[in-house]
Amino acid sequence: MSAARGSHWFDDDYLQFYWTVQKAVATAKRRAGSRYSPGKVIAELTFDTWRFLLARRYKTTLWPIVFRGLPDLAAEGRGQEDFEGQVAVIYGLRNRCAHHEPSVKSDPLAETAQLDTFDSALSQVARRIDSDAALWIDKNSRIPALRSNRPNSLI
Template sequence: MTEAAEMENALSLERFARYVAWAGGDRHRALELYTLNTQLSEALYTPLQVLELALRNRIHTIMSAAYGERWFDTAELLQAPHQREQVQGALAELAKDNKEPLSGRVVAALTFSFWTAMVSPIYENLWRSTLSAIAVKPDGKRLSRKHLSRPLTPIRLLRNRIAHHEPILHWDLRKHHAIMLEMTSWLSPPAARWCVRVDRFPAIYPSDGYQLAPDNEQLS
């Protein structure tokens, strides 16, 4: 049995079938594409992590300055039901573990979807009054809420695909990688500089790109 056949059995026919389709039926090429998908997913973890932490910390810093470090306990500040549920879930987990519900612990327990929601349309008024201070362009100008909300939606979806070991090769990964670095630079220039220094994505992404046989899933 070939290595490709062994991996097909190990991964399940359904999961490996996507790569076989992209490879036009060539299972050796399918394994190469699966390997590349895994390597790129690993490489994207760094810019994704740094962006998420920069967004989280900037929002918490600005909201704490305006409303106190327990701002997330103020129900009327949180417009999305899933955000209020996340806060209550975090508090419940801390209580279950007999840990003091320090603000830092609660903030750390909130997911990326909580923080991306903070720049969604329902927070337009809060953006104008408070949240616009989280990010700034290199020339010192403030950004609109949409500068963050529009690219964050696909980035959140890409992050979730990586977290669930899903195929990502059909995404425009170079575009999203560049957007992640740019957004991080708006939120925290020091974090962006560190990310660029340790970022492995440019070395992993093939210099001449890669070709996939067409399938039915829309490119992102």
């Protein structure tokens, strides 16, 4: 994204960010310190901000820039809605974990289906952003081992 609009894309008036994103950028700049770099500001943006930058309201301004950076979406005939949907699944998982909500269900098939959805979304989004990072995640994830240790029935 930074190559298309410059490294300070978060300050670009063309993108017409809503006040929530403007507020998030201001907070990120404050956290980054008075001599911030664009990379530090980007690192300080919350997952909430990244998630909502994919909203439909940015379809004509921000999304075309993002889309150019994700060429396999076009090759697969997928678009913003597909990518945003996958990020929303990850966002939901992140919120469940952050609020200590259980991922274990009494129905192992329902649990498996839900965890497969989370795993697929994470893998696809990571692969689209950085294939090397996706390989690293797959190689180092403890999730498959943890899932294989799940008892077949829960009391």
